[in-house]
Amino acid sequence: MLEIRNLHVKLEDQDKVILKGLDLTVESGSVHAIMGPNGSGKSTLSYVLSGRDGYEVTDGSAVLDGQELLDMEPEARAAAGLFLAFQYPVEIPGVGNMTFLRTAVNAQRKARGEEELSSTDFLKEIRAKAKALKIDAEMLKRPVNVGFSGGEKKRNEILQMAMLEPKMCILDETDSGLDVDAMRLVADGVNALRSPERSFIVITHYQRLLDHIKPDVVHIMADGRILQTGGPELALEVEKNGYADILKAHGIVAEEA
Amino acid sequence: MMATLDKATALDARLARLSVPAGGFAAKARREALERLSAAGFPGRRDEYWRWTNPTAFAAPEPARAEVPAAQPEMFDGFGRIRLVFTDGVFDAAASDALSGEEGIEITRLAEAPDVNWAASVYGTLEAAGQVPVLRPFATLNTVAATDGLLIRVTGRVKRPVNVIYRHKSEVSDPILHHVIRLEPGAEMTLLENGPSGARFNKVIEVEVAEGARFHHIRAQGPDHKRQAITHIFARIAEGALFKSFTLTVNGRLTRNECVLWLDGDNAVAHVAGAALGDGADGGFHHDDTVFVTHDALNGESRQVFKKVLKNAAVGVFQGKILVKPGAQKTDGYQISQSLLLDAASQFLGKPELEIYADDVKCSHGSTTGAIDPTALYYLRSRGVPLEEAKSLLVLSFLADAIDEIEDPALKDEIVARLEAWLATHRG
Numbered sequence: 001m002l003e004i005r006n007l008h009v010k011l012e013d014q015d016k017v018i019l020k021g022l023d024l025t026v027e028s029g030s031v032h033a034i035m036g037p038n039g040s041g042k043s044t045l046s047y048v049l050s051g052r053d054g055y056e057v058t059d060g061s062a063v064l065d066g067q068e069l070l071d072m073e074p075e076a077r078a079a080a081g082l083f084l085a086f087q088y089p090v091e092i093p094g095v096g097n098m099t100f101l102r103t104a105v106n107a108q109r110k111a112r113g114e115e116e117l118s119s120t121d122f123l124k125e126i127r128a129k130a131k132a133l134k135i136d137a138e139m140l141k142r143p144v145n146v147g148f149s150g151g152e153k154k155r156n157e158i159l160q161m162a163m164l165e166p167k168m169c170i171l172d173e174t175d176s177g178l179d180v181d182a183m184r185l186v187a188d189g190v191n192a193l194r195s196p197e198r199s200f201i202v203i204t205h206y207q208r209l210l211d212h213i214k215p216d217v218v219h220i221m222a223d224g225r226i227l228q229t230g231g232p233e234l235a236l237e238v239e240k241n242g243y244a245d246i247l248k249a250h251g252i253v254a255e256e257a
Numbered sequence: 258m259m260a261t262l263d264k265a266t267a268l269d270a271r272l273a274r275l276s277v278p279a280g281g282f283a284a285k286a287r288r289e290a291l292e293r294l295s296a297a298g299f300p301g302r303r304d305e306y307w308r309w310t311n312p313t314a315f316a317a318p319e320p321a322r323a324e325v326p327a328a329q330p331e332m333f334d335g336f337g338r339i340r341l342v343f344t345d346g347v348f349d350a351a352a353s354d355a356l357s358g359e360e361g362i363e364i365t366r367l368a369e370a371p372d373v374n375w376a377a378s379v380y381g382t383l384e385a386a387g388q389v390p391v392l393r394p395f396a397t398l399n400t401v402a403a404t405d406g407l408l409i410r411v412t413g414r415v416k417r418p419v420n421v422i423y424r425h426k427s428e429v430s431d432p433i434l435h436h437v438i439r440l441e442p443g444a445e446m447t448l449l450e451n452g453p454s455g456a457r458f459n460k461v462i463e464v465e466v467a468e469g470a471r472f473h474h475i476r477a478q479g480p481d482h483k484r485q486a487i488t489h490i491f492a493r494i495a496e497g498a499l500f501k502s503f504t505l506t507v508n509g510r511l512t513r514n515e516c517v518l519w520l521d522g523d524n525a526v527a528h529v530a531g532a533a534l535g536d537g538a539d540g541g542f543h544h545d546d547t548v549f550v551t552h553d554a555l556n557g558e559s560r561q562v563f564k565k566v567l568k569n570a571a572v573g574v575f576q577g578k579i580l581v582k583p584g585a586q587k588t589d590g591y592q593i594s595q596s597l598l599l600d601a602a603s604q605f606l607g608k609p610e611l612e613i614y615a616d617d618v619k620c621s622h623g624s625t626t627g628a629i630d631p632t633a634l635y636y637l638r639s640r641g642v643p644l645e646e647a648k649s650l651l652v653l654s655f656l657a658d659a660i661d662e663i664e665d666p667a668l669k670d671e672i673v674a675r676l677e678a679w680l681a682t683h684r685g
Contacts, residue, residue, distance in 0.1 A: 050639045053631060078641035090636040094657020095650050100637075103650065108641035143657075160640060 002026040002168050002199065007060035009041075009048050009224075018044045020224035021060070026168070029196040033210055034203045035235060036221035037243050042203045043087065045221075046172045050084040051077050064168055078104075079111035081167030085157040085174050092144040097156065100144045101126065101163055108164060129162045133189050151182035158189035169193070170201045175209040187212030207239035223252050264298030270318045271299070275402045275433075281371045286381030290400035293385065297394045306391050309574045309606045310513055310545040314485045315395050320431045320457030323483035331422075332451045332477060333671060338420035339364075341407065345425065345455055346432020348405055352424075361413025362446065367406035367435060376408040376437045383463040383491035387517040391549070396489040396515070399461040403435030411444040411470070418447035423454035425481060430455035436462045440470035440498075447473040447665075453481035464492040464500070468522060471499040475668050477675055478514075479507035482539055489515045490529075496522025496554070503663050505672050506533040506544055507679040513545040520550070520557035520585075530562040530662035534652070534676070536683050537571035537603065545574035546594075552585040552618075561592040564659040566652050568599035568683075575624070578610040585615045592622035597629065597655045599648075645684040652680060 002025070009019035018041045026032050036042050048055050049062055051074035062069045069077050092100065106116040117125070130140060133155045145153050154174055161169055171190070175183050190200070190213050202213055210218070210232065218234040219226045222243065227250050228234065238246070247253075277287065299316040300307045314321065339359060342352040348366050356364040365373055381400040387393055409419065421436070432455045440446060444467070454460070466472045478486065486509060494500045506512055518527045527550060535542030550559045565573035575594035596605035607624040629651050637647035653676065660676075663669040 052635050052639075073644065074635060074638035075641050075643050075647075078639055084639055086636065086639075090633050092633055092636070092651070092654050094654040094660075100640075100650070103646065104637075104640035104642050107643055107646065111641065111643075143654075164640065 001028050002062065002064050004062045005060055007048070007062060008058040009044060009055050010058055012054050012056045018055075018224055019048070022225055024219065024226060026199045026201060028167070028199055030216045031194065031200045031202060031213065032217045032219060033215035033235060034201060034219045034221050035205065035238055037247075040222040041224040042221055043172055046084050046170045046201075046203060049077070049170065050074060050082060075107065076111065078164070078166075079108045083161050083164055083166035083169045085154075085161060085169065085171045087172040087174070087176060089145050089153040089157055091146045093146050095144050096141055097144050098126065098140045101160060104160070105163055126163060130159055132192065133159050133162070134185060135159055150177040151179070151185070154178060154182065154186050155189065158186055162189065162193060167197060168199055168201075170203065172203050173205065174202075175204055175206060183209060184212060207235045210235050220246050222247055222250070227252075264301070267299050267316050268294065271316060271398070272402075274318045276404070277402050278368070278404060282373050282377040283367070283380045286377075287401050290381050290385070290397050293388065294394060294397045294401055297392050297397065299394055300392070306547070306576070310511075310543065312395070314457070314511055315459065315487045315513075320429060320455075321483070321485065322428045323425075323456035323481070323485075324428060325425055326453045326481035329480065332675065333418070333420050333449050336418055336420070336449070336667070337416070338418045338449060340420050340422060342422045342424060343405065343432070343434065343454070345427050345430035346405060346434055349424070359415065359417060361411060361444065362415045362419070363410045363412070364419070365408040367408055367437075368404060370408055373408050375410055375439055379437045379439055379463055379465055380435070383465070383493060384461055384489070386519075387489070387491045387549075393489060393515060393517070395459060395487045396461050396491070399433055399435055399459050399489070403433045403461070405432075406435040406437070409436065409438045409446070411438070411440045411446045414445040418449050420449040420451070423450070423452035423458075425453035425455050425484070428456060431457045433459045435460070438462065438472070439465040440467055440472055442468040443470060445471040447475070449475050451477040453479070453484060454486065456484060458484060458486040458488070460486070460488045462490045464490065466492060466494045466498040466500050468495045469497045470495070472501070473664065474502040475663060475672065476502070476504045477672065478504060478512060479509055480679060482508040482510060484509055485511040487513045487515075489517065491517045492527070493519045493521050494525040494527050497524045498522065498526070500527040501662070501664065502529045503659070503672075504531040505675060506531065506535075507675070508535065508542065509544065510541050511543050513547065515547045516549070518550045518559070520552050520559060521554055523555040524557070525554060526558045528560040528562075528662055530560070530659045532564050532656045532659040532676070533573065534566040534679055534683075535568070535571040535573070537567075537569040542567070542569075542571035543574070544572070546577070547574075548577040550579050550590065552579070552581045552588040552590065554585055556587040557585060558589045559591065560662070561594070562659045562662055563594040564656050565596040565605060566599065566655065567596060567603035567605065570600075570602040570604075572603070573605045575605075575607045575609070577608070577622070578612065579620055579622070581613040581615050581618050581620065583614040586617040588615060588618040588620065590618070590620040593658070594624045595655070596626045597652065598626060599629065649677070649680040649684070653677070
């Protein structure tokens with residue numbers, strides 16, 4: 001279970017406050033969607049949870065299964081079970097996708113005091129999981145994300161998720177830049193990973209991803225806070241009417257785009 | 258006038274400590290070289306070509322003491338190589354494979370070769386040609402005073418690589434080695450070099466690559482740190498011939514690797530690449546790659562790919578030039594030099610140059626200096642890769658273009674393994 005309490009975050013080198021007392025509880029096994037207008041702090045939330053530089057937590061906490069994430073280095077958060085699927089996966093020339101994944105899997109196992117995976121076991125596992133995501137052997141050998149299409153990059157993120165078997169997965173606008181077929185493939189990959197021990201935060205602008213990854217809970221986020229929480233019907237309502245009414249009800253003037 | 262006198266004195270002092278071999282096929286070349294050297298003298302900091310690297314250590318009468326490095330696991334094991342060992346600059350027959358017996362290749366010791374006709378036309382000849390337009394006096398010194406080396410004539414396609422292994426046993430060893438290699442038309446060989454050579458090392462390799470011949474060279478310098486090394490490769494590449502050289506350098510307080518190439522025949526190919534990693538923590542790291550490529554024929558292809566990873570006030574230097582002579586049309590010349598600075602105290606000095614006298618050519622060069630990409634570092638760490646391991650992966654990523662210049666996949670793996678071993682012991 002992930003419990004975020006009263007989270008306040010500002011940019012490290014500017015006076016800009018982005019998260020203003022965010023509260024969120026994600027129970028094990030559940031899928032939460034976070035929607036919200038541009039600039040609401042959705043991506044910042046994912047960066048702060050995963051430990052990216054450049055942000056300063058001024059107040060609050062984020063506890064994953066009893067461990068305070070905000071005190072940990074990014075790699076320790078990963079070993080504790082957190083995974084962020086990037087909106088813009090990073091290209092790393094000269095490092096094979098397979099080498100990268102094996103390094104990551106074994107680093108996490110080591111950090112948890114588990115035995116490293118043998119090369120044969122690793123190969124067996126990655127081949128099976130790659131096949132399900134329609135990732136061919138060639139793509140596994142290529143340098144990480146280099147020359148990958150938008151869809152391939154996102155599928156590669158899901159493959160990493162499948163291999164690392166996190167407890168808490170955050171998908172940051174995983175649907176951005178994907179066509180309908182690619183989105184279905186990615187959603188199938190995510191759905192295959194749903195389990196009572198694993199929970200998800202799906203950050204998205206659009207309801208259509210939620211047609212494929214069905215959320216248990218939908219949050220509307222704006223101005224650095226969760227404004228409203230509901231069931232899947234809330235996403236449909238936003239799709240139909242936009243955010244204006246919700247923002248107005250909370251006295252927030254929409255930022256000019 | 259004072260400067261000239263000082264230079265002459267410095268040269269005399271250096272020469273006085275050397276025992277210049279007399280007689281033999283190289284006698285004439287050595288005499289002529291001594292005349293050239295006396296006229297040129299040693300370079301000083303004011304010489305443009307030595308602006309960024311202090312030549313004093315190479316000119317000094319005595320080498321700085323360098324502790325004997327700890328034994329390392331042997332490289333290139335399992336490559337079916339012909340092992341030839343030099344200990345403190347002297348050929349070590351007991352530790353080496355037989356010089357003769359391999360088909361398609363004749364190998365002789367410079368120190369034991371009173372009369373090798375083919376080598377007489379090469380020894381000191383390419384070095385002398387390489388003195389224009391820039392003087393390279395330490396190569397000339399080498400021609401004058403080299404005490405040993407290998408004379409290698411290749412007549413066929415030799416499968417087994419020749420592995421020259423250097424061993425450093427004395428704290429004050431000061432070897433001057435000179436290898437001469439001639440590949441006859443259509444011949445092919447691979448030269449592997451590795452191992453700490455001595456406290457101070459001066460080495461010249463002259464290579465004649467005749468029509469359609471292929472020369473592959475992989476060199477690993479280090480990990481001895483206190484050595485001071487100056488090396489030169491001079492190669493003439495004939496029509497349809499290929500020259501490929503890759504150098505990995507780990508550690509070394511002072512290294513200058515010069516490479517002078519002439520693409521003399523049409524359709525010649527010459528690639529030279531280097532990956533250098535240095536930690537300046539223990540008395541400094543200074544690595545200098547100086548390259549001069551001359552295109553003097555049609556349709557030549559040259560590539561220079563140099564990468565340096567610098568930390569703890571390490572210094573990297575790259576001076577690279579492509580000269581395209583009149584008439585060398587359809588030349589394809591490429592040059593890239595890049596450095597990755599792991600801290601603000603490290604420094605990269607680059608001087609890329611093109612000089613082109615033909616109008617139908619494609620030449621490009623680039624030089625960059627940067628730090629580790631924080632976004633890539635965050636990406637790796639967010640997958641659970643610890644900080645230092647993530648940095649190492651990004652260093653390998655940075656070096657990949659240079660390492661990709663190694664054609665043979667097994668040799669590439671060998672070099673990467675060496676790199677990874679260095680990275681594993683130089684974290685933090």
